[in-house]
Each structure stands twice: as C-alpha cells, then as structure tokens.
Amino acid sequence: MAQSSEPTYYSLLGLHPSASVIDIRRAYRQLSKRYHPDTTELPAAVATAKFQQLNEAYATLSHPERRLSYDLKIGYSRFGVIQSPADLNHPVSSSHDFSKSAYLDASDRPLSSGEIFALFMLVLTFVGCLLLAIAIGLTRGDTALQTHLEQPAEFRTQNSELRILK
Numbered sequence: 001m002a003q004s005s006e007p008t009y010y011s012l013l014g015l016h017p018s019a020s021v022i023d024i025r026r027a028y029r030q031l032s033k034r035y036h037p038d039t040t041e042l043p044a045a046v047a048t049a050k051f052q053q054l055n056e057a058y059a060t061l062s063h064p065e066r067r068l069s070y071d072l073k074i075g076y077s078r079f080g081v082i083q084s085p086a087d088l089n090h091p092v093s094s095s096h097d098f099s100k101s102a103y104l105d106a107s108d109r110p111l112s113s114g115e116i117f118a119l120f121m122l123v124l125t126f127v128g129c130l131l132l133a134i135a136i137g138l139t140r141g142d143t144a145l146q147t148h149l150e151q152p153a154e155f156r157t158q159n160s161e162l163r164i165l166k
Helices: 009-013 021-035 044-061 064-074 113-149 153-165
Strands: none
Touching: 009 021, 009 044, 021 044, 044 064
C-alpha cells in the first residue's frame, strides 16, 4: 500500500481493503449516524467535514469500477502476484451467490407494520378491482354482446319488408 499523510477511504471507515460491499455499507451507515451534522455533538464545521469525507469514501468504495481504480491508486491489489491458471478441464460454474450481492443486503431493515399494512391494502384494492371487473363483465357482458351483434333497426325493418314482399 502506498503510504501518504492522508488517510485512506478504508481507514476512514475503519475497514481493511479486502472488506466486502456489505461491510462497507454497514460501516458507512454506522459512521454516518455518528457524524451526521444534525445528530452529532461535534461542532458543525467538524461534523460537516467528517460527513463529507465519509460520503466521498462511500461513493468511491461502493462503486466497483471506482473502487478498483482507487485500490490501484493506493497500491492495493485484491489479486495475488502469482495466480494459478484456471483449470481448463472443468466447466466454469455459473452459479451466483445472491446473498453476497450489493443489492440484497442482509442488514437492511425489515418492513414496518405500517408498510406491511399499506402493502396489504394495495393487494386488497387490486383484488377488489379485479373482482369488480369480472362481476361487471359477467352481468353486463351478455347484454353488451347482444346489442353489438343485433342489427340496427332500419336494417331489421327493411329485411322484414323484403321478406313480406317475397
């Protein structure tokens, strides 16, 4: 790692450069609660500066391409200098462990009771509208179908007069 007088983004978050995306997110959330200018007891100028540093660190480390670029800049490589070649006799596994994905964080908060109630009401409304549409279709569908299939009155009178004349 390149040594400099300025701390790295990893040291700001209290992490090692090999930390996972989930660890980075957890550390950021924890520290942002501590240093947020509205919730901290630190002077406003110090809190704002610290919070901006945290935001900058998280913005860089949470984005894979920016993180790789930053890691190269500070001299950290996730890969060993000597890597064994891939085993060409075995097919590459395409399975992906989604539990380690950045988008599915196990530390995300569960839904509150109000959110669950809102989702329940949304589903209930959708089902009610669907049942109402089916009921209207069944009760009025026959009459709507019959009126469109019937001939207009002037055609009926002309046809009946033609039949009488024949």
